[in-house]
Amino acid sequence: MGSIKSSLFISLDGVIESPETWHFDYFNDEMGAAVGALMDNDGMLLGRRTYDGFAEYWPTADPEDPITGQMNGARKYVVSNTLTEATWENSTIVSGDVKSELTKLKQDVNLGTTGSAVLVRWLLEQELVDELHLLVHPLVVGKGQRLFADGAKVPLKLLSATPFTTGVVHMVYGPATS
DSSP: OOEEEEEEEEETTOBOSOGGGTSGGGOOHHHHHHHHHHTOSSEEEEEHHHHHHHHHHGGGSOTTSHHHHHHHHSOEEEEOSSOOOOOSTTEEEEOSSHHHHHHHHTTTOEEEEESOHHHHHHHHHTTOOSEEEEEEESSOOOSSOBSSOSSOOOOEEEEEEEEOTTSOEEEEEEETTO
């Protein structure tokens, strides 16, 4: 049986937008190991906007960076009802009855989401997320897109919480019903 694991960098005030502008001061070997483990999946599950950004950057990124090879070589599933062609290598479009398609896919495949806030919100509301990994940073960003906007109530249960020496806490949540 496969799974869907979603992971996000998040500030104390719930901001997830543009983590590249605020999270690097907290990145260390502990976080690197956690992020690396979260990338160890059968495939990446991406929303359209994240896919577009990644597909623009990674194919021409530094080939000496080991993450470049990992990102380009990974199996990618992009959720979109508007994308007609996925040109980044190893990419498949998931559209139509997305919940049904992802339910089938996760029977055999372990998927990980990176970013893709709109998709993660929807996955949570549809009860498709098996693990929600939040890397909570000890700062208030003050403005920007938040993970939890107005919407459905989604009960979760804490599975683990691991503090890092930088003050970041890696919190893992699962469905409250399991």
